[in-house]
Amino acid sequence: DGGITQSPKYLFRKEGQNVTLSCEQNLNHDAMYWYRQDPGQGLRLIYYSQIVNDFQKGDIAEGYSVSREKKESFPLTVTSAQKNPTAFYLCASSVGLNTEAFFGQGTRLTVV
Amino acid sequence: AQKITQTQPGMFVQEKEAVTLDCTYDTSDPSYGLFWYKQPSSGEMIFLIYQGSYDQQNATEGRYSLNFQKARKSANLVISASQLGDSAMYFCAMREELSGYSTLTFGKGTMLLVSP
Numbered sequence: 001d002g003g004i005t006q007s008p009k010y011l012f013r014k015e016g017q018n019v020t021l022s023c024e025q026n027l028n029h030d031a032m033y034w035y036r037q038d039p040g041q042g043l044r045l046i047y048y049s050q051i052v053n054d055f056q057k058g059d060i061a062e063g064y065s066v067s068r069e070k071k072e073s074f075p076l077t078v079t080s081a082q083k084n085p086t087a088f089y090l091c092a093s094s095v096g097l098n099t100e101a102f103f104g105q106g107t108r109l110t111v112v
Numbered sequence: 113a114q115k116i117t118q119t120q121p122g123m124f125v126q127e128k129e130a131v132t133l134d135c136t137y138d139t140s141d142p143s144y145g146l147f148w149y150k151q152p153s154s155g156e157m158i159f160l161i162y163q164g165s166y167d168q169q170n171a172t173e174g175r176y177s178l179n180f181q182k183a184r185k186s187a188n189l190v191i192s193a194s195q196l197g198d199s200a201m202y203f204c205a206m207r208e209e210l211s212g213y214s215t216l217t218f219g220k221g222t223m224l225l226v227s228p
Contacts, residue, residue: 031214042118042203042220050213058215088155094207094216100147101207101216103157 002027006091006104012112013078013085021076021107023091029102030095032074036060037088037106046089049074078109086111115139116204116219123224125194132179133189133222135204145207146187148178151221152200160202163187194226 004025013019025032031050035043045058049068063082068074074093078085088108094101117136125131137146148160163171163178171178179188191198204219 033216035218042116043205043218045215045217048213048215056213090157092157092216094214100159100162101205102159106155108155 004091004093004102004104006089006107008107009105011107011109013109015111016080018077018079019085019109021078021089021091021109023074023076023104024072025074025093025102026072027093027095027102028071029093030071031093031101032068033092033094033101034058034064034066034074034076035090035092037090043090046076085109114219115217116206118204118219118222120222121220123222125224125226127196127226127228128193130190130192131194131224133191133202133204133224135187135189135219137185137187137204137206139185139206139208141208141210143209146178146180147205147207147216148176148187148189149203149205149218150198150200151203157203161189191224196226196228199224199226 007022033048034046037043044060046064047066049055065077090106091104092101115138144165146163150158161171161173161176161178163180170180175192177190201221203221207216
């Protein structure tokens, strides 16, 4: 079955550590997105990518980094520079302007 | 300025009644897409309905319809005959193409509670 897979579902991190969230899609979509969601809040765009080896900063990119070495994969690294990383992270992909974005199940990151 | 505004933090409706969730947007791009998603407590994002900026008719998908008023930049979601399973967060989103890149921006959401 085609879809987007995010792993892990739950992640715990100590302060000062970098951590990488995985996002893989087998839908052959060009565009991929990373969002952060805080309790009771909407989704805020962190990074997005249209093609391999190219990505753009979203509204809240500080403290995060991404790579797009393969079309299928768009990992997100939460660095120690991110002051408040505890949140729910959602990855999405889409094929065009007039089609819906498909979402992964999300990763809940907690800093301990 | 916010690109997507959802002014209702929460809405209550009785089962079998209709409910309208408001969404206004802001863009200078003539070509854009509007989406509504449902997020249950499990966290998954479920696509409900899409409206293109050039579509002449309002989109409908089963019990969901989108009241698209382009001049007012409004894209309200109408749920007819509410069911208990409709209780969830609802997000309005807009896709634009800016400098060759496609972005997808979400509103802050509306929590819908359906009571028996």
